Amino acid sequence: MAMLPFSVIRPRQGFVERTYLWEALHGLIVTFRHLFLNLGRHLLRLLGARVAPGAVTIQYPEQPAVLGRRARARHFLLRRADGFPRCTSCLLCETICPAKCIHITAEESPDVMVEKRAKSFDIDLGLCVFCGHCVEACPCDAIHMDVDQVELSSYTRSGMIWSLPALMRGKPQGGAPS
Amino acid sequence: MAKTIKFTLDGRVIEAREGETVLQAATRLGLLIPHYCWHPALGNPGNCRMCNVEVEGAPKALVSCRLYPKEGMVARSAAPAPRRWQSAALEFHLVDHPLDCPVCDQSGECGLQDYYMNSIGRYRSSMRDNKWHMGKRMVLGPHIMLDQERCIMCTRCTRFVDLISKSHELGIFGRGHSQVIDLVPGRVLDNPYSGCVADVCPVGALTDRDFRFQVRVWYLDWTDSICPGCSRGCNISAHTSTRRPWQNKGLRLARVKPRYKPEVNGHWICDEGRYGFLNYDSDRLGKVMRLKPSAEELSWEAAAAEVSSALRRKPAEGLAVMASGRLSNEDWQAFQKLFLEKLNVRRFLFAPEPDQVGAEDELLRRRDKAPNLEGGKAVGFGTRIASMSWDSLAADIEAGKVWGLYAVDRDPVKVWDQRGHELLERLDLLVYQGPRKGLTGELAHYRLPATDWLEEKGHFTNFQGLVQPYRQALKPLGAAKPDWAIFEGLAARL
Amino acid sequence: MTKVLTEHWDQPRLHELETYRRLGGYEALKKVLGMDRAQLIDEAKKSNLRGLGGAGFATSLKWSTVTPEEKNPGPRYVVVNCDESEPGCFKDRVLATRNPHQLIEGLLIAACAIDAKQNFIFIRGEYQIQYEILEKALAEARGAGIIKPPVSIDLMRGAGAYMSGLDTALLETMEGKKAWPRQPPPFPTASGLMGRPTVVNNVETLCMVPSIVLRGGEWFAKLGTAKSGGTALFSVSGHVEKPGVYEFAMGTPLREILAAAGGVKGGRKLKAVIPGGVSTPVLTADELDTPMDWDGPRAQGSFLGAGGVIVLDETTDMVMVAHNIERFLAHESCGQCTPCRQGSYWYVRILERALDGGGVAADLDTLRRTGEDMTGKVICALGDTVGLVTRAMMKKFSNDFKAKFHGEPPHG
Numbered sequence A: 001m002a003m004l005p006f007s008v009i010r011p012r013q014g015f016v017e018r019t020y021l022w023e024a025l026h027g028l029i030v031t032f033r034h035l036f037l038n039l040g041r042h043l044l045r046l047l048g049a050r051v052a053p054g055a056v057t058i059q060y061p062e063q064p065a066v067l068g069r070r071a072r073a074r075h076f077l078l079r080r081a082d083g084f085p086r087c088t089s090c091l092l093c094e095t096i097c098p099a100k101c102i103h104i105t106a107e108e109s110p111d112v113m114v115e116k117r118a119k120s121f122d123i124d125l126g127l128c129v130f131c132g133h134c135v136e137a138c139p140c141d142a143i144h145m146d147v148d149q150v151e152l153s154s155y156t157r158s159g160m161i162w163s164l165p166a167l168m169r170g171k172p173q174g175g176a177p178s
Numbered sequence B: 001m002a003k004t005i006k007f008t009l010d011g012r013v014i015e016a017r018e019g020e021t022v023l024q025a026a027t028r029l030g031l032l033i034p035h036y037c038w039h040p041a042l043g044n045p046g047n048c049r050m051c052n053v054e055v056e057g058a059p060k061a062l063v064s065c066r067l068y069p070k071e072g073m074v075a076r077s078a079a080p081a082p083r084r085w086q087s088a089a090l091e092f093h094l095v096d097h098p099l100d101c102p103v104c105d106q107s108g109e110c111g112l113q114d115y116y117m118n119s120i121g122r123y124r125s126s127m128r129d130n131k132w133h134m135g136k137r138m139v140l141g142p143h144i145m146l147d148q149e150r151c152i153m154c155t156r157c158t159r160f161v162d163l164i165s166k167s168h169e170l171g172i173f174g175r176g177h178s179q180v181i182d183l184v185p186g187r188v189l190d191n192p193y194s195g196c197v198a199d200v201c202p203v204g205a206l207t208d209r210d211f212r213f214q215v216r217v218w219y220l221d222w223t224d225s226i227c228p229g230c231s232r233g234c235n236i237s238a239h240t241s242t243r244r245p246w247q248n249k250g251l252r253l254a255r256v257k258p259r260y261k262p263e264v265n266g267h268w269i270c271d272e273g274r275y276g277f278l279n280y281d282s283d284r285l286g287k288v289m290r291l292k293p294s295a296e297e298l299s300w301e302a303a304a305a306e307v308s309s310a311l312r313r314k315p316a317e318g319l320a321v322m323a324s325g326r327l328s329n330e331d332w333q334a335f336q337k338l339f340l341e342k343l344n345v346r347r348f349l350f351a352p353e354p355d356q357v358g359a360e361d362e363l364l365r366r367r368d369k370a371p372n373l374e375g376g377k378a379v380g381f382g383t384r385i386a387s388m389s390w391d392s393l394a395a396d397i398e399a400g401k402v403w404g405l406y407a408v409d410r411d412p413v414k415v416w417d418q419r420g421h422e423l424l425e426r427l428d429l430l431v432y433q434g435p436r437k438g439l440t441g442e443l444a445h446y447r448l449p450a451t452d453w454l455e456e457k458g459h460f461t462n463f464q465g466l467v468q469p470y471r472q473a474l475k476p477l478g479a480a481k482p483d484w485a486i487f488e489g490l491a492a493r494l
Numbered sequence C: 001m002t003k004v005l006t007e008h009w010d011q012p013r014l015h016e017l018e019t020y021r022r023l024g025g026y027e028a029l030k031k032v033l034g035m036d037r038a039q040l041i042d043e044a045k046k047s048n049l050r051g052l053g054g055a056g057f058a059t060s061l062k063w064s065t066v067t068p069e070e071k072n073p074g075p076r077y078v079v080v081n082c083d084e085s086e087p088g089c090f091k092d093r094v095l096a097t098r099n100p101h102q103l104i105e106g107l108l109i110a111a112c113a114i115d116a117k118q119n120f121i122f123i124r125g126e127y128q129i130q131y132e133i134l135e136k137a138l139a140e141a142r143g144a145g146i147i148k149p150p151v152s153i154d155l156m157r158g159a160g161a162y163m164s165g166l167d168t169a170l171l172e173t174m175e176g177k178k179a180w181p182r183q184p185p186p187f188p189t190a191s192g193l194m195g196r197p198t199v200v201n202n203v204e205t206l207c208m209v210p211s212i213v214l215r216g217g218e219w220f221a222k223l224g225t226a227k228s229g230g231t232a233l234f235s236v237s238g239h240v241e242k243p244g245v246y247e248f249a250m251g252t253p254l255r256e257i258l259a260a261a262g263g264v265k266g267g268r269k270l271k272a273v274i275p276g277g278v279s280t281p282v283l284t285a286d287e288l289d290t291p292m293d294w295d296g297p298r299a300q301g302s303f304l305g306a307g308g309v310i311v312l313d314e315t316t317d318m319v320m321v322a323h324n325i326e327r328f329l330a331h332e333s334c335g336q337c338t339p340c341r342q343g344s345y346w347y348v349r350i351l352e353r354a355l356d357g358g359g360v361a362a363d364l365d366t367l368r369r370t371g372e373d374m375t376g377k378v379i380c381a382l383g384d385t386v387g388l389v390t391r392a393m394m395k396k397f398s399n400d401f402k403a404k405f406h407g408e409p410p411h412g
Helices: A015-019 A021-046 A092-096 A133-137 A164-168 B022-028 B080-094 B111-120 B156-164 B196-200 B271-275 B300-312 B329-342 B373-378 B390-398 B412-416 B418-425 B483-492 C017-022 C027-033 C037-047 C059-065 C091-098 C100-114 C128-143 C167-174 C203-215 C217-223 C254-260 C296-300 C318-332 C338-355 C361-374 C381-396 C398-404
Strands: A102-108 A116-124 B004-009 B012-017 B052-055 B074-076 B144-146 B170-173 B180-183 B206-208 B221-226 B235-240 B253-258 B319-322 B347-349 B404-408 B429-434 B446-449 B458-461 B467-470 C077-082 C118-123 C152-157 C198-202 C231-238 C244-249 C270-274 C308-313
Touching: A015 A021, A092 A102, A092 A133, A116 A164, B004 B022, B012 B022, B052 B080, B080 B111, B080 C338, B080 C361, B156 B170, B156 B196, B196 B206, B196 B253, B221 B467, B253 B271, B300 B404, B300 B429, B300 B446, B300 B483, B319 B390, B329 B373, B329 B458, B329 B483, B347 B390, B373 B458, B390 B412, B390 B418, B412 B418, C017 C100, C017 C128, C027 C100, C027 C203, C037 C059, C037 C100, C037 C203, C037 C217, C059 C100, C059 C198, C077 C100, C077 C167, C077 C203, C091 C100, C091 C128, C091 C203, C091 C231, C100 C118, C100 C128, C100 C152, C100 C198, C100 C203, C118 C128, C118 C167, C128 C152, C167 C198, C198 C203, C203 C217, C203 C231, C231 C254, C244 C254, C254 C270, C254 C308, C270 C318, C318 C338, C318 C381, C318 C398, C338 C361, C338 C381, C361 C381, C381 C398
Parallel strands: B004 B074, B319 B347, B319 B404, B404 B429, B429 B446, C077 C118, C077 C198, C118 C152, C231 C308
Antiparallel strands: A102 A116, B004 B012, B052 B074, B144 B206, B170 B180, B221 B235, B235 B253, B458 B467, C231 C244, C270 C308
C-alpha cells in the first residue's frame, strides 16, 4: 500500500496551556469535587438519606467480599453418589497445573467399574496461581473452584497444603483446615 | 544386490525389498501407516483393517499389511479416501471400547489415543447405545492384568504366546462381539517372557501389574541402556521417574522396556530382567565410610589415602580381590591397572558361581547372570588369570594365608552364610565397594559407595563379543562414584 | 421344462443304491473313467455351470486351476460344502435327503477332474438325519465297489457356525481351528486343506455334474441363459401357500417361481421378496420380472445368491425384518476383523432401539454411513452384507424406516 504524505496539524498551544497551570488547577478541581461529593453522600447516608453510595469501597471483613460469578477461589473435590470422591486419579490436573502445585498418588478402588481412585490429593495453595486449568482438564468433573472461600492464610508454609479431606469440605472455615 | 521393487506411496518413490509388504516397506522407511495387528515378529493376520491404502487401478480398499507391491504401483495412505477408511476402522475399534482413559495405564502411549488425536479421529461420536461389557481387572499371572473390554482383538498376545514363548497360555473364546481373550482353562500366564504381552498390546487391555497406577507415562524419561541381568545384554530402555518424585512411591526406576536389536534380543526381554531391578533404589550406599576401628564418614581424598596405604601394609600375596561380571569395560580396565599392575594381587575371585548363575533357555536367558565377564576376559581375567573358588578362598582365609579382602559388588556373607561372618572377622582389612550395603556392608572396615549401572555410562561386552554402550539415566546418590573412578583414585596414590 | 435334479424326486426309495442305479445312476461315473481330465473340464466349461452355493464361480475354472499331479505331486482334495446355513435356503438338505447317491456320483467325478483321492463331505452339525442318510449311502457305495481305495469319502460334521459355510473358513474348521476365513491369495485351489490344492464345491453344483457328463455340456448350457447354464433349485419360504424346493431354469422370472409356490398366502398383497437368502438385498413387489440367473437381479441391486426366495406380505414391518437379519449376522460374525465384529452388533443395537420406540432420524445416517464404512473393508462377505442388506431395505422401503426412526436425539 502506498504511503501518501499528509500533514498533521497540531493546534497551537496558548501561553496558559504551555505553562500547565490551568491543567494542574483543573485536575485539583476534579479531585476535590470527588472528595466533597462523596463525603457529602457518606454523611447523608449516615443520616439515613437514600442516596447513591459515595464510593465502591467495601468495609471488609465486616462486609463479605463480593466475588464475580466465575471467580476462582479455593479448590473443592466433589463426591459421587456413594460418598467417595469423583476423582479417579487420572493426573490430568496435576499435569496441566502451571505451578505444579497439585500432588496426587493413585490406588486401587474397590469398585471394579471405577478401578482407580486417589490415595492422596494435595494442593499447595501457596503455589497455586488460581488459573482454573485443573477444573477444565478434569474428565470426571471432580474438582471445582467455585466455593468462593478466599480466606486461605496460614502461619506456616506447610499449613497452606490442603489434603484430600480438607479439599472435600464444602463450608468455608477460618484459616486452613489440616 | 537383492532385487527391489519400486512403487509410489503418497507421492514418494519407495524401494521395497523382495518379500516385503507395503506396510513393512513404509514402516522401515519411517512412513507411518496406521496399524495394530501387524508386528514384525508376530506376522500379519490383517484383522484390524486399519492399514487401508488406495491403490490406483484396484477396485476397493486394500490392507497394506497383506499387499505385496508391484513394480510401478501407485498407492496412497494419506489421501482423503484412505484416511476416511482408516478413520472408519478406528471408529469401529472405539464402538465398544470403554471410556477408561482416566484410569488406564496405557494413557499417553495408547494406540487408539495416538491415532485418534493425530488426524484420524472422528471427534463427533455417533454411538448412542450402551456398550458391551466384559471382564475387567482380571489377574492373568504374576505380572499381567487383563481388561477384556479394552481389548481390540488384534491377537498379538495370543500370537506371542504361540510363536515366541511357545507356552500357549492365552486363547480367544466365544465368537463375534462377545469374543474375549482369556487364559486357557487351568493355565496361568507365567512363562519367563510374560511381560512381553503387555509390550505388544497396543491398548490397555494387557498391563503390567508392577507398573499399575504407579506413575503416568508422560512423566517418564527414557534412556537407552543394557540389561545387566545376564550375559546376553538385552538392549533396554530404562524408564525413570524423577520429574514428580512423589509418584511411583518415590522410586526412580519406574519400568524397563525392550529396545529392538535383531542380533541380541530381537524385540523382547525376559521377566527376570524386566522385573528384577524394580528395587533399584533400596539398600543404597551414599556415604564414604570407615567403619573400623571407629565409624567416621570420610571424604574421597581421605578414604583414598587410608585405603591405599592399608592395601600396602602387608604383602600382596595375602590380598584377595572379589569382583564379578557386573563391572563395565571401563571398570575392568581400571580394575586391572590397580590390582594387577599396581598392587600385584594374585588371588582373584570373579567366577559367577554360585550367586550369579541361573536358568537358561533357547530364547534369551543365559546361565551366566553377570553381564560382562567378557569385558574381564579382554584384560586377562578368565584367560590368563583364573578365578578362585569360594571354597578355596575360604580355606585360605582360615589357614591365615589371606589377610585382606577387597570385595567389589559381591556379597560374601550372602554366599558363605553364617560362616561368612566368622571368616571375615579374621581379616585385617575388608574393603567393600558397591552400590548396595547387602549383608557384607556392615562388616567392612572401609565401605566405598559406587554407582549402579543406571547412574553411570559405560559398555558391556555380551556373550557374543558385542560391545554395547549404556547411557546414564540417573544422578549418583550421595557421594557415590563409578567403580573405575574409585579404582583410579586409589591407583593414583600407589 | 427339463428337470435336472428333481427329475426322479417322486420315486420312492431314491436314496437307495438299487433305485438310483435302476434309474441310470453311476453311468456318468463309468463314462468319466474313460475320459481324460481335459475332456471332462471342457465339458464342464461348455455347460456354463457356476457354483450354486451362492458365489457363482465357474466350476470348470475352479477345477482347471488345480495344477496337475505331475507338476505338484502330493495329495489334493475335493471337499463338499454341505454347511448350508444361509437362512432361507434348504435345498442342500433336500438333495442330501432325497438323492444322496447323486451327490456321491458328482463328488467322485469332481475327484477325477483334479486327481483327488481323499475327499470329504462337510455337513453342518444340525443336519443329523442327512448325516445318517449319507453315512448309509456311502456304506452302500463302498460295499458295491463304487468307492474303492485309494479313493475315499469321509463325512465331517460342523459345529454350528454360519461362517464355516465359507470355503476358507470351512477348511480352517476341518483343520481343527476356529472358523475364521483366510485372506487369499493363496486361493484354496493352490493351497487349501493342510496347504494342499483343494476344490470346495457346493452340494447342488456337484449334483448337476452327472447329468452334464451324460447329456453333454451344451445340452446343459442351453437349458439356461447366455452366461448361466442349466437349472437351479429355489427354496421358497415365507408368506406363500406352498413353501418348498422348486427347480427352474436359469433366467426364470421371479414371478413364475412365486406362482409355482402358490402365490402369497391367504391371498394377501405381496410387499417384498428376498431373492437369494437373507444375505441378498431385498426386491419390491414391482420387481417380480427379475430373471433369476447370475446377472438378472443385479439391475435391481441384488443377486441370485443360493436361491433362497423369502416372500413377505403386506403385514411385514421391514425394520423388524432388518433387525432379524442383522441379529443373525451379528450372532454369526466370526469376530476376526474389527469392522464386522463391532459394526454388526452396532446395527443390532440401533435397530432394537428403534423397535422399542427410541429411533431417531440421525440413526438413519449412522446406519447408512456405517454400512458404507464396512462394505469392501472387511475380510469376508458377511461384513459386506451387514451394510448392503439394511441399505437396500432403507432405500426401497423408506416409509417403514421413517416411521420407526423419528424425533430428535436427546442432546444434539
